[in-house]
Amino acid sequence: MSSGAGASAAETIAHAGPAGDLAVPTERLRRQIEALFAAWCGPDHARASAEVLVEADLMGIDSHGITLVQLYEELVTAGKIARDARVGVVRGFGAVAVVDGGGGFGHAPSLRAMDLAVEKARAFGVGAVGVRNSNHFGAAGVYALRAARAGMIGLATSAVHMPSIVPVFGRVPRLGTNPIAFAAPGAEGEPFLLDIATSTIAIGKLKLASRKGQRLPDGYALDAEGRPQNDPDAALRDRLMTPLGGDRAMGGHKGYGLAAMVEVLSTLLTGASYAPLRAADAPHYDVGHFFLALNPEAFRDDDGAGADGFAHDLDAFVACLRETPPAAGCEAVLAPGDPEHAVRAVRTREGIPIPRSLVERVRGIAAERGADFLLEEPAG
């Protein structure tokens, strides 16, 4: 069976983490993250933020799980997060709405926005909801997957408060790593899930190369003149990333255009602030996001395939992708989402691996903010 073969291929790359890591059960991780956010900005935000970060950790998107509390502690300390933010729907028009994040964390307004998009898709076949006056919202894939779990096709995009992608032919960053996430529900199988930054690689890969003392290949990052940067430490310092594709010859103009498309949807359509033109004394980053939900039943229920004709077709489609004969030296072809679903299966059983250094950072932040430290069970 293709489905089993694909999942098994994906499972070979799923693991609970290096031996030295602390394996934390999902529920305990959730309570820890909630405790930190409650200390920063109260219980309503805490529940939403914990849900988004735990989902990312469960799926193996480690760069967007509990590790983010380090970034968030910095943002709170710098006064870039409104700690008493009120989230509200400020616009509603037909199948469209806009949510204002009140300058606080991005998770609560984004969950609200995707749920509203799903509601509108039930009523109108499609729903589109923007978020303005927001901040970092975690992993885009969490929101897209949420729509798919509700039976909808989900699309989520976000701008980023700091530009790092350099336009093709340029040498200064003008766009964030502007992610695109897209998910669609299957009938028997797990949802299709795509969750990508529109840069060629994630910042995490620079850190990995730095730790390993490896040079970067051409096409990952640029120097101050717009030439390839091969030193990972310089790349980490300067954050001059190429758009997906790398240079012009390899299609970098396509990644540049996709990053710019994300900015149009997330920032300009919602009325948020485009980072390079944001006033230097703006109190908050005013980051924008965009959420779209499409109801497959609205398109498909006339074609004799039944109410879940779409979901069955999706299963057949991803099975066909997994059955692609592998290239020489490759084990198997994966469908988009297979790695995430495989990691989730392992981590649900075995817990979420957290490096000891991160455990200690969390302990320090919790002490600083007067929040309970819950990652480790009390001894004895």
Added chain:
Amino acid sequence: MSSGAGASAAETIAHAGPAGDLAVPTERLRRQIEALFAAWCGPDHARASAEVLVEADLMGIDSHGITLVQLYEELVTAGKIARDARVGVVRGFGAVAVVDGGGGFGHAPSLRAMDLAVEKARAFGVGAVGVRNSNHFGAAGVYALRAARAGMIGLATSAVHMPSIVPVFGRVPRLGTNPIAFAAPGAEGEPFLLDIATSTIAIGKLKLASRKGQRLPDGYALDAEGRPQNDPDAALRDRLMTPLGGDRAMGGHKGYGLAAMVEVLSTLLTGASYAPLRAADAPHYDVGHFFLALNPEAFRDDDGAGADGFAHDLDAFVACLRETPPAAGCEAVLAPGDPEHAVRAVRTREGIPIPRSLVERVRGIAAERGADFLLEEPAG
């Protein structure tokens, strides 16, 4: 002014074509294409198809202009186009609809679908319209731009009747070059326009390398084992293209995921046929497309920026992209759409350049089908 500087940089790459080409005025080109399509499938389709092909030629998307009549003649001859196709709206639900192309050319149902999406976006803030039972629809950017000219953000995607993109880690194609086009209206400036295939490069680049006797760099195409193919003639024969990004290390899984996303929207959501699973004896290709329109006013008219706050912000955004300091050795940074708009300005004045060999092919097809040959003015 950045806008002027950007347009001028783009104009340096715009030209009316090599000296030997025939320069054909827009209106004459339109009448020629209409005459051919009228011979194939009647006047209603002819008007729509001519409009789409002429727009592509005007914008310099030469691979999707009049050159396509060669492909279309092949499809008609092979019986893959229903010559008496009736286009109709077969589903309507709130802000969503589905158009059936009747097995004919893809242009008429696609123009109908985007116009319907725009209409729904006026009423509901967003409109999403799928097309099934269609065929090759020309350049995706024509449809996205049409929405932008109507004041909307437009998104157009399409599947392709023949797979050519090989999934990462695979050695057999499973997805078409599945294009994504996205456009958004400016206030004073031309619209933002992105029009890309989700493969690393277009087939046209293989042909160019073949004509010039150049080897292909790694990351453009694959051989039968899934290894890099450097011979352009073998690549043209086998059509094993990499997804945008190329291999896994350069982000090929992102392009693969985007191509698959386009298939979900264009094929599975609309109820069209996924090419690798299409019955061998299916009378038509049953290609699917997807069109989305978003009404900026529905999102923005509360924020004090006025009814065209979005369009003004878009102008400022693309100006900021154009003002990006250029990399060493580069003249200027372009905003998405600048090359197309620059070519349009030149070709509107000077005519559309058509290679002599293509002029003769058009003459031959016209004679074969009993259509007038209009590209050249009669002598004397």
